[in-house]
Amino acid sequence: MARSGPKLTRIARTLGVSAATVSNALSGKGRVSAEMVEKIRATAAELGYVPSQAGRALRTGRTGVLGLVLPDIANPLFPQIAQAIELAASSSGYGVLIADSRGDVSTQTKAIERLIDRDVDGLVIVPRRGTRIADVGCPVAVIDTPSTPGNTVAADHWGGGRQIGEHLKALGHRRVLIVGNNPASNVQNDRAGGIRSVFGEGCHTDTLWIEPLERMNGKGCPLGLAEKVAEGYTAFACISDLHALRALTELQRAGIKVPEKASVTGFDDLIWAPVITPALTTARMDMTEIAAIAVAALVKAISERDPTDPQIGAPVTAETSKVPMHLVVRQSAAAPLGSQPIHTPTTAATPVIEGGHQP
């Protein structure tokens, strides 16, 4: 709807100048005397002037809107991501239009098209399981994982895995089961790889992928972790807090105390991580930072680009493409029975130590 507020012309008439002068003064582009600028600024503020996006968009070919595409919108990380992107975008003066693709890969293209048709200036895409983004007609920032070609910026998932691994190793764990969803995901692979990289000589890791298991036994099937404990695994390093939750409750239900009998760690520091019992040790990504970098790169690309040319571009690049993850130490991981922890500085980054319930 059209804002009811004053138009540019009204400010111009109020001050007895032309609309062009007002526009120039407000944008600081043309030649306007300092005093005039001052007067115009003042009355614009006083009248509560807000430029019409429509008018501006029509003239400049820029809408000031970014599109956000999360092919897997049901993802519990969605709130974090959306929040961070919206913050970054709005503080750069951009709006954020969302598009959902119901987890469906074919609908993803439709969703992107919907955004393009609405003339977004750029897109932020968090791709689903290694989907490559086809050339769209506007700048695109891809948030996946540093090892993915075409990635713009992402958390250092591999490094996060290493931190989790080092934490577990320092606690004394030698047999660790990595629990993930799907090996086709670059993110999950990097996290798992990071964990594995820590356990060398005299250690053993194996990986349990849930999705194939569920294809056989049905959704929500037991993971059989009690047996794994019997096999000597003392820690379950889960690729996401969602899996950690699943592992934790399954172990508890089987009468295996966490963390005394088995340690469990997660990833992402999802909303429930601090409030479950025991509170979940996990690795968190700095979405605020990631979003800021992604949006900045996008904004740069947008401003450098000629709005009329229908460029078919690769994803934009940022100076920093890898943002460190932060280990959040809570209660779900501890030294295994019959082993004393090794006291070594575990990671380069300082881990966040957080109690489950400090006053």
Added chain:
Amino acid sequence: MARSGPKLTRIARTLGVSAATVSNALSGKGRVSAEMVEKIRATAAELGYVPSQAGRALRTGRTGVLGLVLPDIANPLFPQIAQAIELAASSSGYGVLIADSRGDVSTQTKAIERLIDRDVDGLVIVPRRGTRIADVGCPVAVIDTPSTPGNTVAADHWGGGRQIGEHLKALGHRRVLIVGNNPASNVQNDRAGGIRSVFGEGCHTDTLWIEPLERMNGKGCPLGLAEKVAEGYTAFACISDLHALRALTELQRAGIKVPEKASVTGFDDLIWAPVITPALTTARMDMTEIAAIAVAALVKAISERDPTDPQIGAPVTAETSKVPMHLVVRQSAAAPLGSQPIHTPTTAATPVIEGGHQP
């Protein structure tokens, strides 16, 4: 950015007619011969014409964009809501712009203003804890709970509570602890009220509000549920799956088996409900339906409204304002020890029976 695609004029020139005719043909408004309409439709489709939102918005005063405001974006329900709203909006030809207010009430106004300044045609607001929505300059749909004045459409939280309560009662529970976050929330109050309404003669319910407890003992503090079990409570009816999760893990950790020794139920059917052990019995709202009604009401109000008048309106109203919730029966609630379940049809609505892990 400006779409690279063909403009209205190009179609006009291609067919040797005026732009006005093309516009009329495509919108079906003016007087155009049937054959002309056909030809124009055809070439428009062939050329892949997409109207410029900017041009249209400038002329009509309608942007075709709705704003979505979730004051508590960190809410784990967010994905569900956003997904449903986006679906409903896009199938009505609208885009969805999001605004976050970081859970802060004062920032909420700012967020709404950001959307208004971007000329959204209407707003969907899921208010935080009974916040009243001040008059904004455009149609607003409020999704809260039917008992809230000014509510447009919402799940029947009270009815959902009743279903949960009846389920527990039918299982044989007589001492039930309701676990909520904050009594200031209309939604939570309605849910709790619905549960309570079921337990009359010879039954006992009490309510535990987490937020006041945390203000005393710190975030993530223990809820002391083991003591409650000792006091004779056999079921914990939580107002949200998040609390249910907290209760479940705390009980498990204390060695109290769920559901044998204590039943736990939730609300919302959040992502983890089906995959934890035991899978969570909960009540789900039909967000798709709610979103459809909210958006439909909004669209109606928008089309009836004169885009130029800066109406200061109350929230729009819908024909149906109360959408039933669905009980999802899984494994976390069962008959208490030493009591046989009463076999009664528990609810009017057919509950969804869902296994934790069927093949």
Added chain:
DNA sequence: ATCGCATGATTAATCGTTTAATCATGCGAT
């Protein structure tokens, strides 16, 4: 034969902003 009218299409104005091109003015240098 003429008027009126319905039909189908065109003209031109408009939405609000930006911006290139133009214009007026005063001042310093020749």
Added chain:
DNA sequence: ATCGCATGATTAAACGATTAATCATGCGAT
């Protein structure tokens, strides 16, 4: 005194669609 130039402001065109007003045409009725 005149030219050139810098400065500050104005004019006017443009973006792409919509729509009220207008125009041309043919046909039936008087």
